[in-house]
Amino acid sequence: MAAITIFGKGNMGQAIGDVFKQGGNQVSYLGNGDPVKNLGDIVVLAVPYPAAISIAKANPTALVGKIVIDITNPLNFETWDDLVVPADSSAAEQLKQLLPDSKLIKGFNTTFAATLKSRQVGDQQTTVMAASDSNEAKATLEAALKDSGVAFIDAGALKRARELERFGFLQMTLAAKEKIGWTGGFAIEK
Amino acid sequence: MAAITIFGKGNMGQAIGDVFKQGGNQVSYLGNGDPVKNLGDIVVLAVPYPAAISIAKANPTALVGKIVIDITNPLNFETWDDLVVPADSSAAEQLKQLLPDSKLIKGFNTTFAATLKSRQVGDQQTTVMAASDSNEAKATLEAALKDSGVAFIDAGALKRARELERFGFLQMTLAAKEKIGWTGGFAIEK
Numbered sequence A, B: 001m002a003a004i005t006i007f008g009k010g011n012m013g014q015a016i017g018d019v020f021k022q023g024g025n026q027v028s029y030l031g032n033g034d035p036v037k038n039l040g041d042i043v044v045l046a047v048p049y050p051a052a053i054s055i056a057k058a059n060p061t062a063l064v065g066k067i068v069i070d071i072t073n074p075l076n077f078e079t080w081d082d083l084v085v086p087a088d089s090s091a092a093e094q095l096k097q098l099l100p101d102s103k104l105i106k107g108f109n110t111t112f113a114a115t116l117k118s119r120q121v122g123d124q125q126t127t128v129m130a131a132s133d134s135n136e137a138k139a140t141l142e143a144a145l146k147d148s149g150v151a152f153i154d155a156g157a158l159k160r161a162r163e164l165e166r167f168g169f170l171q172m173t174l175a176a177k178e179k180i181g182w183t184g185g186f187a188i189e190k
Helices: A011-022 A049-058 A091-098 A113-118 A135-145 A158-176 B011-022 B049-058 B091-098 B113-118 B135-145 B158-176
Strands: A003-007 A026-030 A042-045 A067-070 A103-106 A127-132 A151-156 A185-189 B003-007 B026-030 B042-045 B067-070 B103-106 B127-132 B151-156 B185-189
Touching: A003 A011, A003 A049, A011 A026, A011 A113, A011 A135, A042 A049, A042 A135, A049 A091, A067 A091, A067 A135, A091 A103, A091 A158, A103 A135, A103 A158, A127 A135, A127 A158, A127 A185, A135 A151, A151 A158, A151 B158, A158 A185, A158 B151, A158 B158, B003 B011, B003 B049, B011 B026, B011 B113, B011 B135, B042 B049, B042 B135, B049 B091, B067 B091, B067 B135, B091 B103, B091 B158, B103 B135, B103 B158, B127 B135, B127 B158, B127 B185, B135 B151, B151 B158, B158 B185
Parallel strands: A003 A026, A003 A042, A042 A067, A067 A103, A127 A151, B003 B026, B003 B042, B042 B067, B067 B103, B127 B151
Antiparallel strands: A103 A127, A185 B185, B103 B127
């Protein structure tokens, strides 16, 4: 069991919290402006990319030693044609620069809120792909998801966040164009 | 029915040819060193990225006006940690620069040979995602696949090849690490 603090009470924050609760973890939420204290071992930044950057800049000390999960898809939402992070980087790597003493994980950016809630993408179990330079952090996340109804795949080092974010970006563009549904998307067949 | 010429007789070339044959198209192959003539309306570069570049450089005139399908995943196969194309580009865009008068499509780079053969990723029908700046070329490809047993999704402009190639790269790294099987991978649930 892990103590988990989720920044953000939107669709994604709620869906992730419910998944972790089913996994037997203790979940608390922080909304915009709430005092940042009593953080759990795992902190989920379930907010848009610019807000995640703001949280990282405002709370580097509180986040020291924490497992910090970046779920963002850093789209340029004006053009839907690019990410706002440098092409040779990722939102997760940008956050890692601001939080060098946190254990940063990219995860939950490839699962829509609806597929987290249903635990299914089509006939396939919903899978969280996680990238991090900390194997300990990934093992803790995998354990926290064990009984959650959501599967886990270790996608490699934090650098693989570049691929995960492009994967999430593509999935969102296809859903926005109604080529796939927001209740469907990319399933993972092991 | 389209006339289709496939450069490359490897696993991918054969699997793609069989798919197009089932779709009722006329398929011919060109191997390494074969004279480049009598090309079909659709030309598939079913070869590794460096070979695709060589074919484009050697045959710009023969490929004028053709629908050229780039299926490559331009991995650095020494490190398996990067693509060999610039981060703000893609193999498909590099080829387009060499073949400005061809109708370039990125496609078939997100489907393993085994899932093209089986027409299935898990319980889901195998889907070809295609990116191109030519809507006519995408419509021709979609028509050629109509009765092939393989589904088609228009993934947008050629620029989306950046996402398709990162998607393919991630899928290959997960298969190489046995997190997913080469007979499985990323399915698309519409």
